[in-house]
Amino acid sequence: MGKFGKETKILLLAITTICVISFLLATGISFFLAKGFQQELLLHDYGVSGYQLNHTEKLLISAFTAQPNESDIARGKNALASIGYSSATSMQLLPMVQNYRNQTMWCLFLLLLFSFGTIYFALFLYLNRQHKAIREAEGKIREFLDGNTMSRIECAQAGDWYSLFHSVNEMAAILSAHAESQKQTKEFLQSIISDVSHQIKTPLAALKMYHEIIISHKEDSETVQSFSEKSQREIKRMEDVIYTLLKLARLDAGIIQMEKNEENLSVLMQDVMERFETWAEQDHKEIVLSGGSDVTLACDALWMSEAFGNIIKNALEHTRPGGHISVQWARSPLMTQIVISDDGIGIHQEDLYNIFKRFYRSRFSSDVHGVGLGLPLAKSIVEAHGGTISVNSTLGAGTTFTLNFFNLTKE
Structure with missing residues (x-):
C-alpha cells in the first residue's frame, strides 16, 4: 500500500x-x-x-x-x-x-x-x-x-479517468495554442519594433545633421531654407513609414474589421485617380481607366482605395515620362478582376518574388526615397478582403498587377 x-x-x-x-x-x-x-x-x-x-x-x-x-x-x-x-x-x-x-x-x-x-x-x-x-x-x-508542448496523455481506453485525461489533453492543446499565439504576437511586436527602429534611424540621423547645419549657418538664409526643406522631407518620410507600419500592424493583428459594402468600381477608381492626376500631369504620364460603369465590388472603400492607390503610385514611380498606366476592371459570374499595368521599366526577375516583402529594396532600383511598404500593404488589404494579387513583368516593357476577388454573392 x-x-x-x-x-x-x-x-x-x-x-x-x-x-x-x-x-x-x-x-x-x-x-x-x-x-x-x-x-x-x-x-x-x-x-x-x-x-x-x-x-x-x-x-x-x-x-x-x-x-x-x-x-x-x-x-x-x-x-x-x-x-x-x-x-x-x-x-x-x-x-x-x-x-x-x-x-x-x-x-x-x-x-x-x-x-x-x-x-x-x-x-x-x-x-x-x-x-x-x-x-x-x-x-x-x-x-x-517542462516545455514539451506536444506531450499528451494516452487515453484510448474508456472510463472516468480516461475521460478526465482526454479533457486534460484538450486543455493542453488549448494552452499550446495560446502559447503559440503569444509567441507569434511577441515575435510580431519584436518585428514591428525592429522595423520601425530600422526605418526611423536613417531619417533621424539626417534630421540631426540638418539641424546642426541650420544652427551653424543660421545667418545664411539660403542654407537654412535648403536644409529646412530637406528636414521637412525626412519628417514626411518618417510620418509615412510610421502610418504605413501601423496600418500593416493592425491588419496583421486582425483588429481591423472591414466594413464591406457594394462599391461602384468606376466611382472608386475615379476617386483614386484624382489623387495622382497632378503628379501624372507634371511627369507627362497618363492614367487610363476602363471598365463597366455598373461593376461593383464588396469592399471597404477606404482600405481598398489605399491598396489601389499604392499599386498606381508604384506604377507612376517606375514609368518614364510619356508612359501610360492602365487600370481595367471586369466582372464575371465567378470573380471580379482588376488589372493595373504600365509600360515602365519593368521588374527584374530576381525581384519578382520579393516585391511584396516589407522594406525590400532591389539592387536594380533607382528609387532612393521609397521604403518598400506600399505593395506589402496593398497585398495585406487585398487578402483581408479574401482576394489574391499577382504580378507579371518584363524588364524594359512594363509590369502588370492582377487582383482577383471571388464573387460569394449572387449576381
Whole structure:
C-alpha cells in the first residue's frame, strides 16, 4: 500500500474495517444459530423422552418421527430436568451443538474470506491499473510543464479517468495554442519594433545633421531654407513609414474589421485617380481607366482605395515620362478582376518574388526615397478582403498587377 495515495489507503482501511466487523458479526451469528439449534435439540429430546414414557409398552420409531404434543414435551422436560438436562445445560456439555456452532462459524468465515478476498484482489488490480495510468499521466503533464508542448496523455481506453485525461489533453492543446499565439504576437511586436527602429534611424540621423547645419549657418538664409526643406522631407518620410507600419500592424493583428459594402468600381477608381492626376500631369504620364460603369465590388472603400492607390503610385514611380498606366476592371459570374499595368521599366526577375516583402529594396532600383511598404500593404488589404494579387513583368516593357476577388454573392 506504500505506493498508493492517501484516498486509496483510506478506502482500503474502510474495507478492512468492514471485513473485521463482518467476521465479528459472523462469530455472533454462529453463537446465535447454535443457541437456536440447542433449543430445537432440547425440544426434540423432551418430546422423544415424554413420548417414550407415555408409551412404555415398547420402543416405537414414532417417538422420533411423530410431532410431539404438549403432554409428551412437559413429561419429557420434567424427566430430563431430574437428571440435569435442561436449557440451563452448558453448550460445552453438548458436543452436537458445539460441532454445529463450529461448522456454522467456519462456513461463514470461509464465505466472508472468499468474498473479501475476491473484493481485495479485484480492487488491487483496479487500483494498480489506475495508479499506473495516473503515474503515466503525471509524467506526461510534467513533460508538458517542462516545455514539451506536444506531450499528451494516452487515453484510448474508456472510463472516468480516461475521460478526465482526454479533457486534460484538450486543455493542453488549448494552452499550446495560446502559447503559440503569444509567441507569434511577441515575435510580431519584436518585428514591428525592429522595423520601425530600422526605418526611423536613417531619417533621424539626417534630421540631426540638418539641424546642426541650420544652427551653424543660421545667418545664411539660403542654407537654412535648403536644409529646412530637406528636414521637412525626412519628417514626411518618417510620418509615412510610421502610418504605413501601423496600418500593416493592425491588419496583421486582425483588429481591423472591414466594413464591406457594394462599391461602384468606376466611382472608386475615379476617386483614386484624382489623387495622382497632378503628379501624372507634371511627369507627362497618363492614367487610363476602363471598365463597366455598373461593376461593383464588396469592399471597404477606404482600405481598398489605399491598396489601389499604392499599386498606381508604384506604377507612376517606375514609368518614364510619356508612359501610360492602365487600370481595367471586369466582372464575371465567378470573380471580379482588376488589372493595373504600365509600360515602365519593368521588374527584374530576381525581384519578382520579393516585391511584396516589407522594406525590400532591389539592387536594380533607382528609387532612393521609397521604403518598400506600399505593395506589402496593398497585398495585406487585398487578402483581408479574401482576394489574391499577382504580378507579371518584363524588364524594359512594363509590369502588370492582377487582383482577383471571388464573387460569394449572387449576381
